[in-house]
Amino acid sequence: MTAPSVLATTQLGSPELLRSVFRQHAAGVAVITAADAANRPVGFTATSLNSVSADPPLLSFSVGTGSSSWPVLAGSEYLGVHILGEHQRDLAQLFARSGADRFGPETAWRPGPHGVPLLDGVLAWLACRVVARVPAGEHRVVIAEAVAGDPLGEGRGQGRPLLYHQGRFNALRD
Incomplete structure (x- = not known):
C-alpha cells in the first residue's frame, strides 16, 4: 500500500480536496429551468444531474441556496431538465x-408542459414534478419525478452530449 499524497493528506476533508477530485470526473451538462408565479423563467447549468429510480421515474440534482434560481426552485411544483x-x-x-440575462433574446425557448420553460435545440428534455428538497450543506438536493419529455430532442437523437471536465465544457472525443 502506498502512502496518501501530500495534497490528500494536507487537505483531508476540505472543500479544495473535493473540488480537485471532482475535476477528474467528467459529468454531463444539463440546464434546469422553472417559472415563478408570474411565469418569469429562471434557470441554471447543472452537472449534478442523476438518475435515481426508473419506477417511479425519479432524478436528482443539487442547487446552491445562494443561487439566483433557488428562490423560484424552492417553491416550484414543476421544473424542466434539459440535456445539452x-x-x-x-x-x-x-x-x-x-x-446573466439567461432568458434574453439570444435564448430560444417556449413554455412547455406544466408551464415549464423549455429550451430549444437540446438533445433531450423532461418536465418534472418536484417530490423532495433535501438539505445538504449550503445546497439542496432536489428529487423530481419525470412527467413528460422528449428523449430525442430536436436533433431526433443525432447529437453528442456536452461534458464538464477539468473546470471546462468539453465535447466527446473519438
Missing part, C-alpha cells in the same frame, strides 16, 4: 454565469 449537446457550450456558459 456539444453545440451548446455557449448556452451552458450563459446559464452558469452569475447575473
